[in-house]
Amino acid sequence: MTEPLLSVRDLSVAFHQGGKTSLAVDRVSFDIAKGEVVALVGESGSGKSVSANSILKLLPYPAASHPSGQILFNGRDLLTIDDAELRAVRGNDITMIFQEPMTSLNPLHSIERQIAEILDLHQGIKPAQARPRVLELLSQVGIREPEKRLKAYPHELSGGQRQRVMIAMALANRPELLIADEPTTALDVTVQAQILELLKQLKDAHGMSMLFITHDLGIVRKIADRVCVMTKGRIVETGPTAEIFGNPQHAYTRHLLASEPRGTPPTTDETKPIVIEATDMKVWFPIKAGFLRKTVDHVKAVDGIDLTLRAGQTLGVVGESGSGKTTLGLALTRLIGSQGRIGFEGQNIESYSFSQMRPLRRRMQIVFQDPFGSLSPRMAVSDIIGEGLKVHEPSLSARERDARVAAALEEVGLDAATRWRYPHEFSGGQRQRIAIARAMVLKPQFVMLDEPTSALDMSVQAQVVDLLRDLQARHGLAYLFISHDLKVVRALANDMIVMRLGKVVEKGPAETIFTAPREDYTKALMAAAFDLEAVPVPAVRQ
Amino acid sequence: MTALTGTPSGMAAPQTGRLSPVARRRWENFKANRRGFWSLWIFLALFGISLCAEFIANDRPILVSYKGELLVPVLVNYPEETFGGFLAETDYASDFIREEIEANGWMVWPPIRYSYRSANSNIPHSAPTAPFWTMSATERCSGYPQGEADRGCTLGNFNWLGTDDQARDVAARTIYGFRISVLFGLALTIASAIVGVTAGAIQGYFGGWTDLLMQRFIEIWSSMPVLYILLIIAAILPPGFFVLLGIMLLFSWVGFVGVVRAEFLRARNFEYVRAARALGVGNATIMWRHLLPNAMVATLTFLPFILSGSITTLTSLDFLGFGMPPGSPSLGELIAQGKSNLQAPWLGLTAFLVMSIMLSLLIFIGEAARDAFDPRKTFG
Numbered sequence: 001m002t003e004p005l006l007s008v009r010d011l012s013v014a015f016h017q018g019g020k021t022s023l024a025v026d027r028v029s030f031d032i033a034k035g036e037v038v039a040l041v042g043e044s045g046s047g048k049s050v051s052a053n054s055i056l057k058l059l060p061y062p063a064a065s066h067p068s069g070q071i072l073f074n075g076r077d078l079l080t081i082d083d084a085e086l087r088a089v090r091g092n093d094i095t096m097i098f099q100e101p102m103t104s105l106n107p108l109h110s111i112e113r114q115i116a117e118i119l120d121l122h123q124g125i126k127p128a129q130a131r132p133r134v135l136e137l138l139s140q141v142g143i144r145e146p147e148k149r150l151k152a153y154p155h156e157l158s159g160g161q162r163q164r165v166m167i168a169m170a171l172a173n174r175p176e177l178l179i180a181d182e183p184t185t186a187l188d189v190t191v192q193a194q195i196l197e198l199l200k201q202l203k204d205a206h207g208m209s210m211l212f213i214t215h216d217l218g219i220v221r222k223i224a225d226r227v228c229v230m231t232k233g234r235i236v237e238t239g240p241t242a243e244i245f246g247n248p249q250h251a252y253t254r255h256l257l258a259s260e261p262r263g264t265p266p267t268t269d270e271t272k273p274i275v276i277e278a279t280d281m282k283v284w285f286p287i288k289a290g291f292l293r294k295t296v297d298h299v300k301a302v303d304g305i306d307l308t309l310r311a312g313q314t315l316g317v318v319g320e321s322g323s324g325k326t327t328l329g330l331a332l333t334r335l336i337g338s339q340g341r342i343g344f345e346g347q348n349i350e351s352y353s354f355s356q357m358r359p360l361r362r363r364m365q366i367v368f369q370d371p372f373g374s375l376s377p378r379m380a381v382s383d384i385i386g387e388g389l390k391v392h393e394p395s396l397s398a399r400e401r402d403a404r405v406a407a408a409l410e411e412v413g414l415d416a417a418t419r420w421r422y423p424h425e426f427s428g429g430q431r432q433r434i435a436i437a438r439a440m441v442l443k444p445q446f447v448m449l450d451e452p453t454s455a456l457d458m459s460v461q462a463q464v465v466d467l468l469r470d471l472q473a474r475h476g477l478a479y480l481f482i483s484h485d486l487k488v489v490r491a492l493a494n495d496m497i498v499m500r501l502g503k504v505v506e507k508g509p510a511e512t513i514f515t516a517p518r519e520d521y522t523k524a525l526m527a528a529a530f531d532l533e534a535v536p537v538p539a540v541r542q
Numbered sequence: 543m544t545a546l547t548g549t550p551s552g553m554a555a556p557q558t559g560r561l562s563p564v565a566r567r568r569w570e571n572f573k574a575n576r577r578g579f580w581s582l583w584i585f586l587a588l589f590g591i592s593l594c595a596e597f598i599a600n601d602r603p604i605l606v607s608y609k610g611e612l613l614v615p616v617l618v619n620y621p622e623e624t625f626g627g628f629l630a631e632t633d634y635a636s637d638f639i640r641e642e643i644e645a646n647g648w649m650v651w652p653p654i655r656y657s658y659r660s661a662n663s664n665i666p667h668s669a670p671t672a673p674f675w676t677m678s679a680t681e682r683c684s685g686y687p688q689g690e691a692d693r694g695c696t697l698g699n700f701n702w703l704g705t706d707d708q709a710r711d712v713a714a715r716t717i718y719g720f721r722i723s724v725l726f727g728l729a730l731t732i733a734s735a736i737v738g739v740t741a742g743a744i745q746g747y748f749g750g751w752t753d754l755l756m757q758r759f760i761e762i763w764s765s766m767p768v769l770y771i772l773l774i775i776a777a778i779l780p781p782g783f784f785v786l787l788g789i790m791l792l793f794s795w796v797g798f799v800g801v802v803r804a805e806f807l808r809a810r811n812f813e814y815v816r817a818a819r820a821l822g823v824g825n826a827t828i829m830w831r832h833l834l835p836n837a838m839v840a841t842l843t844f845l846p847f848i849l850s851g852s853i854t855t856l857t858s859l860d861f862l863g864f865g866m867p868p869g870s871p872s873l874g875e876l877i878a879q880g881k882s883n884l885q886a887p888w889l890g891l892t893a894f895l896v897m898s899i900m901l902s903l904l905i906f907i908g909e910a911a912r913d914a915f916d917p918r919k920t921f922g
Contacts, residue, residue: 333820335816335819335820357822358822359822361820361821361822362821362822364820365820365821366816366817366820368813368816368817369813370813373812373813373814374813374814374816374817375814375817376814376818376831376832376835378835379831387818387821387823387831388821388822388823391821391822391823391824391827392821392822435817438817438821442821
């Protein structure tokens with residue numbers, strides 16, 4: 001191998017806050033050759049994004065500093081060159097795409113202007129002359145009818161299209177190195193597969209090198225030539241992709257590879273009592289227009305769905321973002337209004353008022369997706385878990401309530417002594433356990449799980465899946481499991497609904513759908529999720 | 543990368559103090575702004591002193607021992623017959639009472655022997671008179687019957703900041719006036735915070751028609767001419783502390799609605815609020831326990847500025863003559879006197895200095911509070 005394009009030597013990153021210094025990255029070294037794709041893999045907090053951001057010095061200096069290290073790019077040390085030289089490198093020789101396409105584009109500028117700005121900055125192409133190149137870039141990244149999209153603002157584009165625009169901006173100056181920081185994490189599986197395909201094509205066409213940062217081993221296997229496994233600020237293992245996956249040396253790599261959600265879902269049992277059922281459920285949001293705000297049309301978030309869920313069983317609801325799966329869950333638990341019958345333990349609850357619902361609330365609980373958002377930051381854990389008990393069992397003394405809180409924490413595998421702490425002191429997985437404890441302390445029959453594992457690291461995901469299955473077996477819980485992650489659904493659900501645009505595409509026993517999907521959409525979803533293959537999805541008509 | 547910074551130490555046991563880590567960081571941030579921190583202590587000290595105004599500037603002694611009996615005139619109103627006179631109220635400064643008490647015991651005076659309404663009857667020339675330290679000993683005692691030899695011509699009877707045009711002691715009136723200004727400001731701020739936060743919370747939490755109707759009402763309400771309404775009401779009701787407070791409150795609560803409404807609108811869709819709703823927690827509890835803490839940051843940041851605004855309003859009303867009833871100690875009235883007695887600069891200067899120091903202190907405190915609540919200010 002000749003001289004590497006980028007060579008990171010002994011890079012350390014330290015953060016200073018409130019007089020304390022913490023080392024986020026500890027003497028990391030890796031090389032990227034020309035035309036090579038290197039993946040930095042690790043869980044959140046492993047320092048992979050910090051390492052990547054320090055290549056272009058995008059960290060919050062002076063709070064961040066580099067106690068040691070060199071970043072050699074074409075022989076120049078990027079850590080020591082001055083700001084003007086660095087700006088010439090940024091966006092020109094090395095470009096970056098970020099995780100969140102919503103926030104990495106300026107919402108106030110049209111996409112033409114944003115792409116033209118890059119061209120103007122580094123190539124001196126005036127915005128007036130830039131249009132042909134902008135169009136070329138947009139069609140390169142697979143935006144259909146780019147002429148019509150030039151004047152579009154970021155909010156008019158879908159997540160996948162926004163990420164494509166980001167990629168177009170990154171490619172505008174034909175960079176030698178593209179740093180992709182979790183570019184597909186915020187996207188749906190089918191879109192993710194398309195974006196990966198696109199990146200791969202572009203890389204081959206331009207001979208770029210790529211530094212790919214991700215926590216998803218599936219993506220790594222698909223796209224990377226070499227892998228660096230990071231944990232706790234260090235690279236513990238480096239090697240060609242096939243070697244790392246086939247013969248992992250370090251214990252952490254093995255742990256990471258083994259942390260796919262495992263286990264089998266409960267067996268379907270038609271004799272169990274029905275916990276919750278819905279017939280022809282509809283949630284339509286009116287679209288109002290005109291001076292008199294007349295309802296001209298509806299957004300059909302949930303459009304005529306039937307479902308039945310029995311005790312001890314799990315119904316998986318699968319679909320991409322915008323398919324209405326969360327709306328379905330919220331409507332079932334009567335947190336938003338809906339039409340159609342909802343039966344809960346034999347009662348028809350669709351027209352119950354807030355106060356009529358209150359006694360039922362303890363038996364139907366919800367665990368939300370984001371463990372950072374779902375716990376009030378200003379309450380101690382004991383108050384968070386005890387809140388439901390105060391509502392539903394007001395006769396409990398403070399001591400009894402405390403005992404119940406402690407027991408609930410123990411049940412979800414947390415130390416009961418931690419109940420005086422505040423949520424920010426816990427990791428994501430621990431927070432999700434707290435959210436589960438909050439639901440479990442009321443001893444519910446039915447729990448709606450709204451993407452409970454999506455915000456968690458892979459190995460933590462597997463633990464939470466195990467915990468959920470364990471709790472279900474112990475208490476005979478009925479789960480409505482909403483997720484876009486088919487691997488997790490496979491490990492938990494015995495029945496399954498595939499949703500698209502508010503309608504059921506396919507429903508039936510989970511194993512049948514996984515092994516022999518009937519509908520094209522389901523097949524495309526499976527291909528994208530398990531093989532990261534982009535399969536054209538036929539459009540559905542409403 | 544927060545996972546790497548680790549958890550703060552000493553968190554395992556139940557917390558003894560009620561300060562959460564967030565609150566503790568805010569207090570640290572507040573202290574880091576030295577100017578605001580010192581302003582807070584100076585202001586609290588001044589306010590504390592002015593709360594004890596009766597013990598500092600009063601025309602009654604604090605303690606009197608008369609014929610073996612211990613009397614507390616500062617708290618209890620003794621009729622003059624206690625000391626052998628005939629009036630309903632005792633004038634302790636009069637020679638007769640003073641000699642009577644000193645013959646049969648002793649008395650302890652406050653450092654300033656004037657209340658806000660007591661006039662100095664021994665001024666050297668017609669009121670207003672200058673501060674005593676600008677006059678010679680002979681001049682300042684010339685109002686007393688025996689001149690310099692008079693026993694009344696002592697430090698406690700001197701006017702530190704001169705007298706106003708009714709021969710009342712300016713220092714005493716300033717202390718009482720400061721107290722009433724701050725108390726009025728505090729009462730108005732707290733009352734309008736309660737009303738405004740409640741209104742904003744209801745609007746933001748329920749949204750929809752509630753929000754729409756209340757917003758339109760507030761727009762109409764806040765476009766009413768406050769000064770004219772004050773004039774009209776002052777013609778009907780006798781102006782006093784609580785009448786003024788009530789009228790000002792009618793309009794001042796509007797200031798809080800915007801920020802609180804915005805916070806509630808933002809936070810009502812937070813997942814933890816939704817989680818609480820799924821637990822069956824009632825609306826009032828959700829608003830109080832989950833949403834109000836979010837809005838408190840904006841409200842608390844606002845408070846010192848509203849407080850200084852309220853004080854200014856009261857002062858300007860007093861200055862115009864629509865404020866507190868005649869005779870009450872007020873900085874606004876002092877400014878008005880300064881305006882009409884340009885030959886007595888100590889009146890205007892005193893009022894100006896007291897007002898500007900008080901308002902500056904409050905603004906400094908407000909700035910520090912704003913810093914303390916700024917979530918982005920971590921790398922101070």
